[in-house]
Amino acid sequence: MAAVAAVQPYLKALNCEVMSISTDSVYAHKVFKETSPSLKKVNYPMVSDRTHGISRAYRVLDEKSGAAVRASVFIDPNGVIAAKLIYPGEVGRNLHEHVRILQGVQFAQQTGQGVPANWQPGQPGVIRDPNLIGKI
Amino acid sequence: MNGQSEAGFCAGRGDRAPIFIADAIIDSQIKKVNLENYKGKWVLLFFYPSDFTFV
Numbered sequence: 658m659a660a661v662a663a664v665q666p667y668l669k670a671l672n673c674e675v676m677s678i679s680t681d682s683v684y685a686h687k688v689f690k691e692t693s694p695s696l697k698k699v700n701y702p703m704v705s706d707r708t709h710g711i712s713r714a715y716r717v718l719d720e721k722s723g724a725a726v727r728a729s730v731f732i733d734p735n736g737v738i739a740a741k742l743i744y745p746g747e748v749g750r751n752l753h754e755h756v757r758i759l760q761g762v763q764f765a766q767q768t769g770q771g772v773p774a775n776w777q778p779g780q781p782g783v784i785r786d787p788n789l790i791g792k793i
Numbered sequence: 794m795n796g797q798s799e800a801g802f803c804a805g806r807g808d809r810a811p812i813f814i815a816d817a818i819i820d821s822q823i824k825k826v827n828l829e830n831y832k833g834k835w836v837l838l839f840f841y842p843s844d845f846t847f848v
Contacts, residue, residue: 660847661839673835676817676826681844686818689844702817702826714811716804717840725840732810732828732836739835741805749847750839759835 659695664752671759672734675701680724682707717743729755731762810836 770782
């Protein structure tokens with residue numbers, strides 16, 4: 658949660674808001690926020706999906722445990738899902754990669770160029786030209 | 794939720810994000826959050842299994 662708060666300024670700069678969602682109650686969320694020192698800087702909404710409706714709608718509910726899986730969903734300004742990452746339950750997210758995905762999607766939209774592996778902002782994209790196929 | 798409960802829907806890339814209204818903790822207060830109010834902005838949803846664990 659603190660890791661999310663740490664990249665929030667970068668996401669804000671990309672016109673991106675953040676929410677965390679679990680099937681815990683808002684009361685659990687409140688105590689979690691107030692008792693965990695690492696959550697001090699969290700100011701994004703901590704959403705309670707007590708009915709499981711949100712997790713089920715996004716197809717990230719583990720019916721056996723009644724809990725959401727570790728998943729990240731990117732929604733574009735038109736309300737369309739742009740990316741969805743599912744993580745193993747035992748491995749935490751790479752938040753820098755979340756920022757890079759958003760930067761990459763926005764770069765692709767703005768330039769019409771492809772975004773190659775390990776691309777970072779400031780690096781060139783890939784021009785989509787059929788004449789270049791097999792030459793790069 | 795929003796008529797998107799059909800079996801083939803898997804909430805993947807290119808699908809309309811299911812709209813929701815739910816209780817949330819914001820600034821230590823219980824408030825309603827409506828995804829619809831976020832139109833015009835990118836939104837990143839972090840689903841996680843349980844409070845008191847890592848994200």
